[in-house]
Amino acid sequence: MRALCWNGVNDLRVETVPDPGIVNPHDVILRVTSSTTCGSDLHFIDGYIPTMRAGDVIGHEFMGEVVETGPEVRNIKKGDRVVVPSFICCGQCWFCQHDLWSLCDNTNPNAELQEPLLGGTTAGIYGYTHAFGGYAGAHAQYVRVPYGDIDCFKVPDGLRDEQVLFLSDAAPTGYMGADFCVTPGATVAVWGCGGVGLMAQRSAYLLGAERVIAIDRFPERLAAAREHCGSETIDYSSVDSVLDTLKEMTGGRGPDACIDAVGMEAHGTSLMAKYDVVKQALRLQTDRGEALREAIMAIRKGGTLSILGVYGVMDKFPIGVIMNKGLTVKTAQQHGQKYMSRLLDHARKGELDASFLATHTFSLEDAPRGYDMFKNKQDGILRAVFRPN
């Protein structure tokens, strides 16, 4: 089959690789109908997350049609159209049973690569480094889903691929971030208007927020936040101080809840941001945390901070501010399996339509160009969607 492979820092190529087959009795093989880029892919494409190997097939957000099932698969059958969360989950371990899906204990065979850094391990992810399991990704004609009954969710009739594809990751990540911090009537500020940030904004309203304020610098992303999510917006490159602007907009108190949907490659204009760029370039720390620090400063006393951006290691993390302001911090990689049926229901009723994220579509052969446009945020791109078949 054809697949998009990582061959080195900023070197993606479409190559012919072996077709996946049934390895274990709970496996399902999908013919991928749509897959999409994710901002977190850029971290290993840029070389900030290690443990990639030349030839690895990438891509962790996808949907498709079932073409083969292992002998123990019960609920999913050949011909089903399904969407799959990006974390691979067994459904049986203590963490899966407690709805902490991205922390599944049984799906990362390379636990020894994470344990020293984290003191524990995450679940495996499709196409996302060997530290996250070394599974083949989904920017390919076919992909193996190891726990078909647990991780394949049937798509209701009448929904197009673009309406469902983002339920693989961007929508549940954003929804979870809002679920962590939104109380009815709250004012919520969201840093970042990429796919996850936009889904967090829409979800905040679904969960009862009264006002959502979005922060970014790209005009087309800020426009998407206003038009598709109903958010008020701040262009951080055109104001003197995001903190002062937020204070003004909230009667001097600050937002009740803040969501960081930016992560480790944050851009910023302050002196601290420039310090971060230098340290990251020197590999002294892996993360630039401008958005996160700003959120911690902006949030009202006693508020809740929800962290969705992907981080590795960061210094200068202001734990003293968190403690003295009495903040609650909640964070996780997405627990997609917990939210999927709720999100499919919202999609079916037209309450959550993520299809506006699909601004650009490419054939699989053209995927490197898609990533290039996505990385450089060209032509108003929100997400590049690939059609592998």
Ligand SMILES: [Zn+2]
């Ligand atoms: Zn993703």
Ligand SMILES: [Zn+2]
């Ligand atoms: Zn599990």
